[in-house]
Amino acid sequence: MIDTHCHVNFKDYDEDRDEVVERAKAKLIGFIDSGFGYESNIKSLKQSKEYEGFAYSTFGFHPVSSQNCTQKELDDVKEQVITHMDEIVAIGEVGMDFYYCTDKALRERQKEIFLEFVELADEYKKPLVIHGRDAEKKIFNMLEDYDDIPRVVFHCYGGSVKLARRIADKDEYYMSCSTQVCYSTAHQELFSKIPLERILTETDSPYLAMTKEERNEPANVALAVEKLAEIQNMDVSIIDETTEANAHHVFGI
Numbered sequence: 001m002i003d004t005h006c007h008v009n010f011k012d013y014d015e016d017r018d019e020v021v022e023r024a025k026a027k028l029i030g031f032i033d034s035g036f037g038y039e040s041n042i043k044s045l046k047q048s049k050e051y052e053g054f055a056y057s058t059f060g061f062h063p064v065s066s067q068n069c070t071q072k073e074l075d076d077v078k079e080q081v082i083t084h085m086d087e088i089v090a091i092g093e094v095g096m097d098f099y100y101c102t103d104k105a106l107r108e109r110q111k112e113i114f115l116e117f118v119e120l121a122d123e124y125k126k127p128l129v130i131h132g133r134d135a136e137k138k139i140f141n142m143l144e145d146y147d148d149i150p151r152v153v154f155h156c157y158g159g160s161v162k163l164a165r166r167i168a169d170k171d172e173y174y175m176s177c178s179t180q181v182c183y184s185t186a187h188q189e190l191f192s193k194i195p196l197e198r199i200l201t202e203t204d205s206p207y208l209a210m211t212k213e214e215r216n217e218p219a220n221v222a223l224a225v226e227k228l229a230e231i232q233n234m235d236v237s238i239i240d241e242t243t244e245a246n247a248h249h250v251f252g253i
């Protein structure tokens with residue numbers, strides 16, 4: 001199994017990163033760490049070299065933390081993505097978050113920033129990892145104009161079943177199921193209806209642990225795989241093999 005979306009580069013793991021990676025190695029074939037912004041991207045890349053062949057990196061600019069950025073900050077991250085294009089496995093996480101952001105002007109800004117990265121993914125033919133909370137449908141429609149993005153991932157998908165069906169109908173579009181599926185009945189219902197060939201697994205560590213107090217970690221992706229087996233009514237080994245194959249394909253690892 002594989003954790004296709006986590007943030008082990010965060011300072012939450014500065015005290016015991018080696019142990020966290022060791023625990024992940026005992027269960028997983030790897031994890032994909034996503035940068036949030038300039039500094040986080042650097043740390044993520046460094047980490048992928050340190051745990052080479054196990055940790056992979058994607059460079060992003062998180063919608064909520066970047067919505068007030070200056071033009072220079074945006075340009076710097078774009079340049080950083082271009083410079084390291086061959087060392088990262090995808091662009092992300094980038095996107096729009098209309099759950100946390102209700103201000104109209106800021107939502108518009110999030111959209112503008114997101115499109116800059118969509119264009120990079122299209123131009124450089126790089127997979128795109130999307131954070132699309134309460135904006136899934138808008139994002140899906142926006143991507144209609146881009147034909148050269150090789151693979152698209154809706155990380156931590158939480159949109160409607162109806163949209164999930166439309167996403168699953170598109171070639172090379174995937175939805176990632178997080179550890180949230182272990183305790184959220186809404187996510188259980190949702191992921192019981194999504195075809196397994198379109199599902200990736202993730203933890204979004206340090207977020208989305210079993211309890212609010214806990215820090216999540218990549219090894220816990222096993223819990224999501226087990227829950228998926230239960231709700232999809234399949235053997236854990238089938239879920240494991242298929243989601244792993246999906247991840248190999250999406251990220252080219």
Ligand SMILES: [Zn+2]
Pocket residue numbers: 005006007034093204
């Ligand atoms: Zn994330």
